[in-house]
Amino acid sequence: MAETFPLPSTQRAAEAPILELAGVTAGYGATVVLEDIGVALPAGSALAVLGRNGTGKTTLMRTIVGQADLHRGHVRFDGLDMASEPCWRRTRLGVGYVPQDRDIFPSLTVLENMTVGARPGRWDTDRLFGLFPPLANRRRHFGNQLSGGEQQMLAIARALALQPRLLLLDEPFEGLAPALVETLLRVFAELRRSGLSIVLAEQHARLALGMTDEAIALVRGRIALEAASHALLDAPGRLDDVLTVQQTVTTPKLQE
């Protein structure tokens, strides 16, 4: 991606990936969800993670942030092996995670939700309210008094307040009204302009491909397809094979 933003750690080669997964097998306890995942995300670029329900998109996010069990392989963030770092350390190192169910703290106010983990930096309260004006009007409301769309905005704002260099967004558009999707798309574009690296898990392929540089599609916890986003947009048929006809592709592996 041409738009790179001067980051403190870009002394090394420009192509050094900010996030690198190599041979990652991960899951929960003994359960294996992801198998042999390899991803390299250049700093400042955005990756779409496509796939239907239950293909491991969320587990991939949780593996990166440290809330799933890494069985094999490496997760490197900015060149640093994250395997032994607890979740909160990874967050402080610069991995922001917006979970699918938003997880807003119900008895903290909007402002408190934003500041409770905040660290000083580019994304201060004013800038975040500027990014999400509806939140500014509701800053004294409690987390459980917000609509779904407001909760989603707050979840993103709360993650940005940590000053991340990599943002993981897990199906942020799910269940939102079209107008809100528009708002989030604008925000997304602004985040990209700021140089933030993004991993976006999404079921709606067209939406996600239009916003990202690279895409992977997961089928049963493995990468079934890997391509440039625009190439997939131009040839939607390639994706259909993976996202809809997967039964025929994977049936033989059921006994594994």
Added chain:
Amino acid sequence: MISTRALDGLVLAALAAFPMVAPGYLDLGTRMAILALCALSLDLLVGYCGLVTLGHAAFFGVGAYAAGIFAVRAWAEPLAGLVVGGLAAALLGLVAGSVLLRSRRLTLIMLSLATVLVVQEAANRAAWLTGGADGLQGIVMGPVAGAFPFDLSGRVSYTYAALVLAVSFLVFCAVIDSTFGRSLVGIRENEGRMHAIGAPVDVRLRAAFVISAALAGVAGALQAQVAEFVALNAVGVEFSGEILIMLILGGAGRRYGALVGAPLYVFMQDYLAREDPTYWHLWLGLMLLAIVFLAPGGLTAWTSGLARRMRRAHA
């Protein structure tokens, strides 16, 4: 709407006004203040962190014994004793927290129960130091800050306890109003999410444990100094339960819950024991049941709900 600042001021005013309103009940007021402080310290764990424990008397008791022994063997000045009691309890809080916080929920309750029993048995066995089952005797307190000797009317005792409670309440407010305090609420509501926004949950909870233990220790020290005696049941399981009841009565996780619950409990206990010395426990139990049924979130939750409904009716 009444602001938090105004209500805080009201609390301090009520503490100051008590001797004028009920001059004959200063001993009772002192007891209310001490137990309110103890319930307040427990609220940090139960209400804010969401950690239910039945071990709080361990901190109160250790604070009481430390202050008592300090007065007997070293220095009879009360303020220094408070510091000693608070520090001793904080130390126990640090140790107990490191062990207890490896568990949650039912396991945590059981372990906290075990903590009280261990501390109580230790106090019982170390009779040469603590007086054992006879209690710690021979405490003769010096004047507070070298200027105000405890008197028979209980005026100095009350003023002393009320001032310590007031200062502790301000400390408590500073803690819960800080980002640290908000992060405790976040941990209560979603520990995993708090991790994922960069909070070292274990460290935060341990810090809360130490602060809570220190405040309980100060309450225990007050008790030892005012009574000039420490009974073995200051570290009892029964007392742990009583503190929890006082807190739940007033409302856990609410700024004024402990300050309402503890005095009310003490008042009901005193009133019922006088009216019906035989069956007062029964009446106390029935009243507690009634309050829990009618005001499930505690009395302060009920009053703020009432205030909200009245505002809506006016609007």
